[in-house]
Amino acid sequence: MKSTVIVYICCLCLLAFSCDSRPKQNPKYTPATSATDSVINSGGKVAVENYREGARMIAANDCFTCHRVEEKTIGPSYREVAARYHFNDGNVENLAHSIMYGAKGLWGEREMTPHPGLEKRDAMEMARYILSLDTTNKAN
Ligand code: HEC
Numbered sequence: 001m002k003s004t005v006i007v008y009i010c011c012l013c014l015l016a017f018s019c020d021s022r023p024k025q026n027p028k029y030t031p032a033t034s035a036t037d038s039v040i041n042s043g044g045k046v047a048v049e050n051y052r053e054g055a056r057m058i059a060a061n062d063c064f065t066c067h068r069v070e071e072k073t074i075g076p077s078y079r080e081v082a083a084r085y086h087f088n089d090g091n092v093e094n095l096a097h098s099i100m101y102g103a104k105g106l107w108g109e110r111e112m113t114p115h116p117g118l119e120k121r122d123a124m125e126m127a128r129y130i131l132s133l134d135t136t137n138k139a140n
Pocket of ligand 1: 058061062063064065066067074075076081094098099103104105106107109110115126127130
């Protein structure tokens with residue numbers, strides 16, 4: 001009888017332990033997903049599916065060290081960038097160029113560091129996501 005109780009207690013302990021540890025087993029997938037979702041959500045009325053990949057890469061890179069979607073920080077807000085440039089192929093190229101090679105003097109005195117590790121097509125996806133944030137309804 002005594003041993004049954006001990007086994008029972010052990011099972012309870014095991015159960016408590018496994019329940020407690022389970023949520024911690026996959027922690028690395030959660031932040032990546034929620035970072036992308038928060039980028040997309042803060043983007044407001046975005047055609048999410050088309051630009052999700054660009055948003056994901058922005059969240060995965062160092063961009064948010066210096067940029068926010070809504071407020072100017074070290075760099076211009078992405079909303080401001082979208083308001084300044086029309087969403088067309090030429091501007092996607094130009095912004096991708098700035099992202100890859102850095103920029104200075106276009107928005108102020110602060111400098112954007114180059115991102116030499118980025119593929120051009122990835123930089124262009126990021127540029128498309130940023131340009132999709134325009135809410136000024138200027139004619140594209
Ligand atoms: C070290 C800070 C810093 C980081 C990191 C950074 N930026 Fe910038 N970014 C800036 C600054 C400052 C400017 C304004 C530069 C200027 O005045 O020419 C800028 C400008 C821009 C522009 C506008 C360029 C133009 O041609 O008008 C875009 C688009 C942009 N950044 C996207 C990004 C993306 C995407 C990333 C991540 C891959 C990134 N930035 C990372 C600081 C940064």
